[in-house]
Amino acid sequence: MITWVVAWTMATRGAIAALLMSALALYWLPLRTVLERAFSLHKAHSVKDMENTFQLVRNIIPPLTTKKHKGEDGRIGIVGGCQEYTGAPYFAAISALKVGADLSHVFCTREAAPVIKSYSPELIVHPVLDSPSAVRDVEAWLPRLHTLVVGPGLGRDDTLLENVKGILEKSKAKGIPVVIDADGLWLIAQQPSLIQGYRKAILTPNYMEFSRLYEAVLRDPVDSNDHHGAVLRLSQALGNLTVIQKGERDVISDGEQVLVCSQEGSNRRCGGQGDLLSGSLGVLVHWALLAGSEKTNGLNPFLVAAFGACSLTRQCNSQAFQKYGRSMTTTDMIAEVGTAFKKLFET
Numbered sequence: 001m002i003t004w005v006v007a008w009t010m011a012t013r014g015a016i017a018a019l020l021m022s023a024l025a026l027y028w029l030p031l032r033t034v035l036e037r038a039f040s041l042h043k044a045h046s047v048k049d050m051e052n053t054f055q056l057v058r059n060i061i062p063p064l065t066t067k068k069h070k071g072e073d074g075r076i077g078i079v080g081g082c083q084e085y086t087g088a089p090y091f092a093a094i095s096a097l098k099v100g101a102d103l104s105h106v107f108c109t110r111e112a113a114p115v116i117k118s119y120s121p122e123l124i125v126h127p128v129l130d131s132p133s134a135v136r137d138v139e140a141w142l143p144r145l146h147t148l149v150v151g152p153g154l155g156r157d158d159t160l161l162e163n164v165k166g167i168l169e170k171s172k173a174k175g176i177p178v179v180i181d182a183d184g185l186w187l188i189a190q191q192p193s194l195i196q197g198y199r200k201a202i203l204t205p206n207y208m209e210f211s212r213l214y215e216a217v218l219r220d221p222v223d224s225n226d227h228h229g230a231v232l233r234l235s236q237a238l239g240n241l242t243v244i245q246k247g248e249r250d251v252i253s254d255g256e257q258v259l260v261c262s263q264e265g266s267n268r269r270c271g272g273q274g275d276l277l278s279g280s281l282g283v284l285v286h287w288a289l290l291a292g293s294e295k296t297n298g299l300n301p302f303l304v305a306a307f308g309a310c311s312l313t314r315q316c317n318s319q320a321f322q323k324y325g326r327s328m329t330t331t332d333m334i335a336e337v338g339t340a341f342k343k344l345f346e347t
């Protein structure tokens with residue numbers, strides 16, 4: 001009997017201790033998270049942070065092995081390309097391939113398709129974006145795509161934008177990550193509810209596009225003295241989806257943390273550089289989600305992908321600038337993807 005009481009007491013004590021411990025852990029965990037957040041916000045500039053984030057990018061890169069079949073390392077779709085703009089979707093699609101995607105699809109207008117095909121035999125080009133069945137045509141491909149990049153060379157034609165709305169709705173319903181750039185961002189500024197709260201979206205505005213979005217969503221002008229705060233607030237106002245503000249430094253936020261990519265580039269900005277970013281981001285987002293939060297050390301995979309794509313683009317800029325100086329163009333930058341990738345992530 002006595003033994004039984006002692007055993008019972010000890011068991012109860014154990015249970016109480018366990019309860020206490022878990023209560024403590026519950027209390028301690030948010031405190032630690034808050035501290036870490038404050039730390040990372042405060043330290044957003046530090047080189048050490050950049051080095052740590054580089055390591056996370058290295059962690060998500062799938063190894064090249066003989067065991068994989070075609071398509072596993074990424075099937076990316078680009079939505080854009082019309083009569084006026086055929087270069088942008090080409091740059092985005094070819095960059096995705098050069099970074100390591102297995103297949104790159106372009107969904108563009110009927111007129112733009114033969115032009116884009118003629119740039120490269122490596123892309124799959126669908127002349128569907130101005131068709132009355134555009135949404136259904138793209139939807140049929142969605143189950144076979146890992147990421148969609150919406151906006152390069154899209155233009156502002158009402159019919160096209162209406163089709164893109166439909167494509168965005170279908171992608172959201174299927175949970176497909178979407179990178180949104182260029183006139184895709186123009187569409188979002190007209191109708192933020194299209195993307196609001198969809199945390200698998202990642203927006204890549206330059207400064208002009210950022211201001212337009214910010215004013216549309218927050219109904220306030222941007223405080224140009226507080227880039228970090230502005231990016232954080234826009235992300236939060238859109239429901240914590242990831243925003244990359246491209247600029248002298250790229251400022252990245254998911255509404256919780258702010259990362260800064262200040263990898264050295266050059267002072268030369270050529271049209272098309274943003275397409276290299278959005279195309280490579282399409283691949284890295286897929287890889288980061290595939291790798292999971294264990295490989296990203298708990299950091300939001302979208303932040304890791306964003307940091308990877310920004311630093312890669314800047315490294316391509318730097319390398320191409322060293323060779324061509326003022327005459328550097330996006331084609332020169334794309335030719336550097338292989339060596340830039342190796343230098344940043346494989347050494």
Ligand SMILES: *[C@@H]1O[C@H](CO)[C@@H](O)[C@H](O)[C@H]1NC(C)=O
Nearest residue numbers: 197236238239240254255256
């Ligand atoms: C976004 O993140 C912030 C900071 O962690 C949080 O306070 C807020 O509730 C989040 N918003 C949504 C919609 O999840």
